[in-house]
Amino acid sequence: MREVFDKARGAAPCVLFFDELDSIAKARGGSHGDAGGASDRVINQILTEMDGMGKKKDVFIIGATNRPDIIDPAVMRPGRLDQLLYIPLPDMKSRMSILKANLRKSPVAPDVSLEKIAQATHGFSGADLTAICQRAVKLAIKESITKEIQWEKMKEEGRVGADAEAPDFVPAITRAHIEESMAGARRSVSDHDIRKYEMFATSLQQARGFADFKFDGAGGQAPASGGEDLYGGGSGGGAAPTSGGGGAGEEDDLYS
Numbered sequence: 121m122r123e124v125f126d127k128a129r130g131a132a133p134c135v136l137f138f139d140e141l142d143s144i145a146k147a148r149g150g151s152h153g154d155a156g157g158a159s160d161r162v163i164n165q166i167l168t169e170m171d172g173m174g175k176k177k178d179v180f181i182i183g184a185t186n187r188p189d190i191i192d193p194a195v196m197r198p199g200r201l202d203q204l205l206y207i208p209l210p211d212m213k214s215r216m217s218i219l220k221a222n223l224r225k226s227p228v229a230p231d232v233s234l235e236k237i238a239q240a241t242h243g244f245s246g247a248d249l250t251a252i253c254q255r256a257v258k259l260a261i262k263e264s265i266t267k268e269i270q271w272e273k274m275k276e277e278g279r280v281g282a283d284a285e286a287p288d289f290v291p292a293i294t295r296a297h298i299e300e301s302m303a304g305a306r307r308s309v310s311d312h313d314i315r316k317y318e319m320f321a322t323s324l325q326q327a328r329g330f331a332d333f334k335f336d337g338a339g340g341q342a343p344a345s346g347g348e349d350l351y352g353g354g355s356g357g358g359a360a361p362t363s364g365g366g367g368a369g370e371e372d373d374l375y376s
Contacts, residue, residue, distance in 0.1 A: 132178045135180045142191055145166060148163055148194075181200075186317075188204075196324075206317065210245070220234060222253035227293065232298055240302070243309070245308055252302060252305050256298050257293065257297075
């Protein structure tokens with residue numbers, strides 16, 4: 121883990137992306153029987169490396185997970201992975217884009233309506249839509265191979281000239297391929313899972329936010345001069361102290 125962050129610092133500015141973050145950042149304390157708490161040590165190292173990322177190092181850390189409920193809360197504290205972005209299932213427009221992207225290199229018959237497929241796949245994830253497209257492509261390839269084998273048998277039987285050139289038996293993905301593929305399609309994310317994700321995102325936002333916070337009076341005027349200065353910087357100032365003798369742009373970097 122230390123080596124990954126060292127490479128990120130050396131390649132800055134860059135983005136450090138952790139897919140399936142829950143596999144390495146599970147809540148600590150439940151790692152019985154995993155070689156003496158190895159997963160806890162990994163999380164501790166992640167937290168140390170995140171805290172060591174100074175502002176001088178332009179490294180943006182992003183994590184993706186479908187199990188946010190089991191991630192250690194310390195990972196999502198301010199200054200670490202503190203911005204939660206809930207990515208919902210694709211809507212109609214997004215499903216159309218996913219289908220077009222998956223079939224962009226495959227010839228599709230003119231009578232195949234991607235819009236009809238997108239309308240019928242409400243609640244499907246991007247992976248589910250990709251599976252439909254891949255299954256249709258495989259069905260088309262299978263049909264093409266079968267017809268080529270039949271063509272070769274016809275040549276051996278003399279029903280077709282030996283020098284006859286085989287036609288393109290399956291020039292495009294047809295409606296029959298799509299319909300057969302759709303017959304085996306299924307959703308990988310249930311309505312129960314969707315509600316669970318939405319509730320988690322809402323509860324986390326409520327725990328962090330102050331939606332009803334407002335300044336007294338209009339304009340949000342600063343307090344009158346002569347008031348107490350919490351940082352000892354004189355009246356009317358209010359600037360937070362910086363580490364060392366420099367300004368905010370010269371703060372100490374643990375790895376510089």
